[in-house]
Amino acid sequence: MSSFFGELGQVSEFECHDRADFSNDVLKSNTPMVLRGFARQWPAVSIAERSDADFHQYLRSQALETEVIVFSYNENNNGNLAYTKDLSAYAFQSSKVPFTTALDDIFSARNNDSSKHYCGSVPVSGCLSEFKKDHAVSFLDSTIEPRIWLGNASKVSAHYDVSDNIACVVSGSRKFTLIPPDQISNLYVGPIDFNLAGRPASLVDLDQPDLKKYPRIKEALSVGLQxxxxxxDAIFIPTLWWHQVESIGDFNCLVNYWWSKTNNNASEAYEALIHGLLTISGMPEAQRMQWRSFYDHYVFRLNGDPAEHIPEHKRGVLGNRTPEINKKIKQFLFRSMSSKH
Incomplete structure (x- = not known):
């Protein structure tokens, strides 16, 4: 196996001063961007830098009894939250416990090599009574719910999100390896319906890829960033960018924010892809390619607006997106799909 970390390109860094900077220079870039010191003034960051014990006590003082999922693992898998080699199971155990228990177990496991824990994507409002109020991000809409990720040292395989993401490190450090969305065919992605956290993940350790087993990964890494x-510090990760994340530190914490640029639910595009597996992927190749031309025309609009020749008042579902149009499309889909089951 070869080690590629240190050989990849560096993620660009940007100093974000206000909402205009964020909107014009970060969001519109559509590429990952590091925001050094983005959360430097957060109370939690200052407390975490004092000591793990102080940070644990700070979180414990406002922790709620909300039930959360915890992944548990040992030193034998080097903290890799991934599959077993034969893909028959996960290389960790999961359980549901109160958030207070998860917090205490993670803190207690700092010096215990035989038992480590990881708890992620927990809505802050449901587990910490004061955190959201004390750690507002002025650049983001106040309705966006922050999520907290706590754990011992671990590594999460390369995966993607269907929303834009800002992730802020509170304690410990995080190593990110990022791959553009168009490299999906070179990433050796695992099962769609048997995955670690709702989305499929790459089967390749991007730090030490097995080039004999996964030869195309070298092409993906040639355009990778780190x-x-x-x-x-924080990082902006655009929708669908693959990212492998290594959490470094005995008691580490990250807070992230997911949101969509459009008014549509971000997961609906993914659901449309799954529906395409059902309806199109099994067709003969010639027929698939014919449907591809229709998708290119109506959905991806490679040749421009497909309705430009139609009077505006007659464009219907091809016209400007309004809540009424969206509702009409969804009602059609619901009736159509319900009649076939």
């Missing part, structure tokens, strides 16, 4: 974040 960075390491420290307390107070």
């Amino acid at each position: 960075t390491q974040l420290y307390p107070g």
Whole structure:
């Protein structure tokens, strides 16, 4: 196996001063961007830098009894939250416990090599009574719910999100390896319906890829990016960018924010893809390619607006997106799909 970390390009860094900077220079870039010191003034960052014990006590003082999922693992898998080699199971155990228990177990496991824990994507409002109020991000809409990720040292395989993402390191450090969306065919992606956290993940360790087993991964890594974040730093990860994340530190914490640029639910595009597996992927190749031309025309609009020759008042579902049009499309889909089951 070869080690590629250190050979990849660096994620660009940007100093974000206000909402205009964020909207014009970060969001519109549509590429990952490091925001050094983005959360430097957060109370949690200052407390975490004092000591793990102080940070644990700070979180414990406002922790709620909400039930959360915890992944548990040992030193034998080097903290890799991935599959077993034969893909028959996960290389960790999961359980549901109160958030207070998860917090205490993660803190207690700092010096215990035989038992480590990881708890992620927990809505902050449901587990910490004061955190959201004390850690507002002025650049983001106040309705966006922050999520907290806590754990011992671990590594999460390369995966993607269907929303834009800002991830802020609070304690410990995070190493990110990022791959553009168009490299999906070179990433050796695992099962769609048997995955670690709702989305399929790459089967390749991007730090030490097995080039004999996964030869195309070298092409993906040739356009890959890397960075390491420290307390107070943040990273913007655009929709569908693959990212492998290594959490470094005995008691590490990250807070992230997901949101969509459009008014549509971000997961609906993914659901449309799954429906395409059902309806199109099993067709003969010639027929699939014919449907591809229709998708290119109506959905991806490679030749421009497919309705430009139709009077505006007659464009219907091809016209400007309004809540009424969206509702009409969804009602059609619901009636159509319900009649076939």
